[in-house]
Amino acid sequence: MDTCAALVRDYEAGTGVTASSMPAPPDPESNLAATLPVWSLAGGAVAAFAAATDRRREATGFAALPQRLEPARVAASFSSEKLLRIDGAGVDQFAELSGFFEAADGWVRTHANYPHHRARLLTMLDLPADADRPTVAARIAALPAAEIESRADEFGAIAVRVRTEHEWADSPQGKAAADGPLVAVDVRADSGEFDTVGAATQMLPLRGVRVLDLTRVIAGPVSTRSLALLGADVLRVDPPLLPEIGWQYLDLCQGKRSTLLDLRTDRAVFDELLSTADVLVTGYRPGALEAAGVDAAGTRPGIVHARVSAWGESGPWGARRGFDSIVQAASGISLIEGAQANPGGVPVGALPAQALDHATGYLLAAGVVDALTARDRDGIGRDVRVALARTASWLLAAPGRTPEHGPATPPSAAYTAVHDTLTTAVPALADYPDYSWPARPYGGDAPAWQPRPDDGV
Secondary structure, three states: OOHHHHHHHHHHHHHOOOOOOOOOOOOOOOOOOOOOOHHHHHHHHHHHHHHHHHHHHHHOOOOOOOOOOOHHHHHHHHOHHHHOEEOOEOOOOOOOOOEEEEEOOEEEEEOOOOHHHHHHHHHHOOOOOOOOHHHHHHHHHOOOHHHHHHHHHHHOOOEEEOOOHHHHHHOHHHHHHOOOOOOEEEEEEEEOOOOOOOOOOOOOOOOOOEEEEEOOOOHHHHHHHHHHHOOOEEEEEEOOOOOOOHHHHHHHOOOOEEEEOOOOOOHHHHHHHHHOOOEEEEOOOOOHHHHOOOOHHHHOOOOEEEEEEOOOOOOOOOOOOOOHHHHHHHHOHHHHHHHHHOOOOOOOOOOOOOHHHHHHHHHHHHHHHHHHHHHHHHOEEEEEEEEHHHHHHHHHHOOOOOOOOOOOOOOOHHHEEEEOOEEEEOOOOOOOOOOOOOOOOOOOOOOOOOOOOOOOO
């Protein structure tokens, strides 16, 4: 059986859901062509979300829709940054100091897209704030890879040593990452009263659901964007003093509203929002939100608290920072993909899309939808947890490697929508031609629950 269905079965093992049929994988020359079975990951994650959506439809009195996963459409959604156009121009996904660098005894990968991460990386390397890539490369070349990784953790910077898959699997952090289900759903003891069913429609089965979105980058925003696609009122909350990457926000925040709140000074406003929310989705490192004094279940008994992290909530790396590209490098994926892409040259490479991020986002959304459906029956709160490193472990263990694949081709522009000067990828689910609205001005909405513009639909 296609490994897409195997991924859905893995999700079932943790949630007790039912497998759905999957389409055949696309042409191996597609934009998801890779040594590792990226299509199985992408198609299976979207299938899990689609199946959870249909269970929600049936639970709210509507018929399920025929499964219509279009491989090229899913692949385009997973490569959305390659299709994004702002005033007709594409975007650079990684900043100057993000990427692979050769160390004294191996390779490291850094992530410095955000200004504060760039600043920490340069401080960790004892370099001035205006240091350029050649200067950074020369400094890293003089240091052991393990020392760079250790110092990065100490300084709050983001850099990891590039490992083989076997090194990763044998390490304590690799073992922790591979443990447990892809989507962990824990039932808590708290319960509350919620009314999230009456406003639902077949196409908007989450209408009436309020979602507080405290996530950034890709996985968390993909999850909350998926919930918004189904009709949830999603309010994204960002700290006012921590800048966001503009193109990334435009690419991933369709169908949501956006507000700015400082949890240190605007706590009463945030607690009021939380006290009437149905779902809280967070992308903080494990324990960080609790350390800030936020008690989701205590403020809103019965809430569904969904959490995405880089390395999981157990093991020696649980509190470390990380992103898709960093997890690829640490887990062995970069060496697997580099071996075929650069024969005889640089030994490191990457997946053709930020597939760990996107797949983890859809899996988290599936878990949230199922948790909401279960709570409608019993009123009990649930925690839903996913991690990029757990998704990576699944991909590394999945059958169906194709080391002799052709090059990844660009995603099809046929799966885009144009809004004035902005072009974005359309939803992965074929029944939705576009998101309800493009990303609104960053931070431009009031910190309050408001009716969705399409509430009369």
